[in-house]
Amino acid sequence: MASVNVARQSWIPWASPAARNLRPAGHAHLTHAFFGTLPRLGSVAETLPRSQIRMVMERAWAMERAGRKIFHLEVGQPDLAPPGVALEACKAALDDPVALRYCPNAGERETRQIIADVLQQKTGCPTALENIVVSVGVNGGITLVLSAIFDVDDEILVPDPFWPNVDMAAKLFKARPIRYRLPSSRGFLPNIEELQRLITSRTKALYVCSPSNPTGKVIPQAMMDSLIRMCMDHGIFLISDEIYGDIVFDKNHFTSCLSFPDMTEAAEHVIWLGGVSKAHAMTGFRVGFVRAPQRVVPILEKNQEGLLSCGVPFAQRGAAMALKVDQSFMENTIATYRRRRDLVVDALAEAGLQVPHRLKPDGAFYMLVPCAPAGPDCSEEVALTLLEEKGVACAPGGGFGREAENFLRLSFATSDEDVLEGARRLAHFLLGRDATQWWPSNSS
Numbered sequence: 001m002a003s004v005n006v007a008r009q010s011w012i013p014w015a016s017p018a019a020r021n022l023r024p025a026g027h028a029h030l031t032h033a034f035f036g037t038l039p040r041l042g043s044v045a046e047t048l049p050r051s052q053i054r055m056v057m058e059r060a061w062a063m064e065r066a067g068r069k070i071f072h073l074e075v076g077q078p079d080l081a082p083p084g085v086a087l088e089a090c091k092a093a094l095d096d097p098v099a100l101r102y103c104p105n106a107g108e109r110e111t112r113q114i115i116a117d118v119l120q121q122k123t124g125c126p127t128a129l130e131n132i133v134v135s136v137g138v139n140g141g142i143t144l145v146l147s148a149i150f151d152v153d154d155e156i157l158v159p160d161p162f163w164p165n166v167d168m169a170a171k172l173f174k175a176r177p178i179r180y181r182l183p184s185s186r187g188f189l190p191n192i193e194e195l196q197r198l199i200t201s202r203t204k205a206l207y208v209c210s211p212s213n214p215t216g217k218v219i220p221q222a223m224m225d226s227l228i229r230m231c232m233d234h235g236i237f238l239i240s241d242e243i244y245g246d247i248v249f250d251k252n253h254f255t256s257c258l259s260f261p262d263m264t265e266a267a268e269h270v271i272w273l274g275g276v277s278k279a280h281a282m283t284g285f286r287v288g289f290v291r292a293p294q295r296v297v298p299i300l301e302k303n304q305e306g307l308l309s310c311g312v313p314f315a316q317r318g319a320a321m322a323l324k325v326d327q328s329f330m331e332n333t334i335a336t337y338r339r340r341r342d343l344v345v346d347a348l349a350e351a352g353l354q355v356p357h358r359l360k361p362d363g364a365f366y367m368l369v370p371c372a373p374a375g376p377d378c379s380e381e382v383a384l385t386l387l388e389e390k391g392v393a394c395a396p397g398g399g400f401g402r403e404a405e406n407f408l409r410l411s412f413a414t415s416d417e418d419v420l421e422g423a424r425r426l427a428h429f430l431l432g433r434d435a436t437q438w439w440p441s442n443s444s
């Protein structure tokens with residue numbers, strides 16, 4: 001152990017990185033003798049799996065650098081422009097010194113008030129500034145919420161298939177994500193009885209995402225109401241990730257958790273997450289919103305200080321204005337993603353691969369497409385072969401959970417031309433793998 005202490009003495013010449021290179025050749029063993037055991041990393045962080053979306057994306061970028069044309073259907077990065085009013089507000093904020101400094105942990109008061117007003121108007125749920133925290137993206141909102149509610153080994157129910165970041169965040173807080181099934185045979189929807197059986201004395205929250213990444217499915221109103229009642233009965237939180245809540249192809253189909261008929265009592269159980277990254281195409285602004293019970297908000301504020309201090313005030317001003325964007329902006333966004341969903345569905349159908357109704361997305365800009373018959377998961381191999389042979393990048397379904405094994409996740413957040421050509425190539429590729437033999441039907 002003496003060698004560890006010696007290595008920490010900066011006056012020892014070979015303890016500095018530059019001096020290490022000066023050591024005579026053949027003395028590599030000195031590293032151990034003088035620098036001791038390497039510091040250990042966290043065991044949870046080390047064992048977290050790498051994002052499969054990133055893995056495909058990086059391979060695709062390497063192919064592009066080598067001159068190949070790639071059709072990017074792997075990543076949820078909207079190609080549309082953010083609303084002009086948001087950009088103007090953000091630019092104007094750059095001339096205000098206040099917006100260039102730390103802001104309150106929960107975000108600027110004006111921004112919080114705008115969010116509260118817009119939410120109340122949209123959902124009918126009474127919402128005050130004191131219910132709102134502005135986070136660094138919805139991702140930052142999830143981290144913040146989990147930091148407030150978890151002790152070691154507490155449990156959170158997360159869907160399978162799931163958006164991997166929630167699972168990751170829970171594990172980083174040493175909590176245990178417990179998967180509930182959203183099987184494709186059920187249109188990727190939950191079953192209340194199954195969920196109830198998973199609730200234990202350690203369960204703190206149920207996480208839902210509607211419209212969903214990766215399935216594009218929307219939780220119908222009656223089911224959302226039952227989920228809220230279940231959470232109330234069991235004394236747990238419902239964390240509802242509605243980042244895609246504005247991208248819904250049939251408006252009547254989607255209900256926010258905040259539209260629950262009797263919010264007076266339910267509001268103590270419901271934590272709503274939303275933002276501007278997706279429907280407003282503002283991923284780089286890193287602004288998200290949390291609506292939480294007033295007793296929880298001070299904890300979120302406090303934890304925000306420990307995690308990130310605060311968000312970025314000039315970006316928050318842009319995001320607040322984005323919420324006031326006129327109706328035509330959102331209509332155009334919805335029409336664009338609906339058209340692209342149809343381009344994919346029609347391209348597959350033209351090749352004889354009719355997409356069963358239960359797999360067809362109701363919102364967001366994702367779709368799970370079957371890529372192999374039932375059996376051991378081969379979605380990674382299929383995704384890499386598809387990329388190599390056809391230049392189409394898709395995310396392997398296995399990275400989203402067992403229920404998405406042998407599926408590919410397509411994102412249609414890219415140009416119509418690339419979505420159409422990518423879908424045609426995918427259809428051709430699947431036919432080459434005997435898709436007509438194993439493709440699901442409406443009844444299977």
Ligand SMILES: Cc1ncc(COP(=O)(O)O)c(C=O)c1O
Nearest residue numbers: 076137138139163213243275277
């Ligand atoms: C379900 C879901 N929630 C949250 C996020 C992250 O949103 P943000 O970029 O605002 O952090 C994503 C991003 O892909 C997502 O798919």
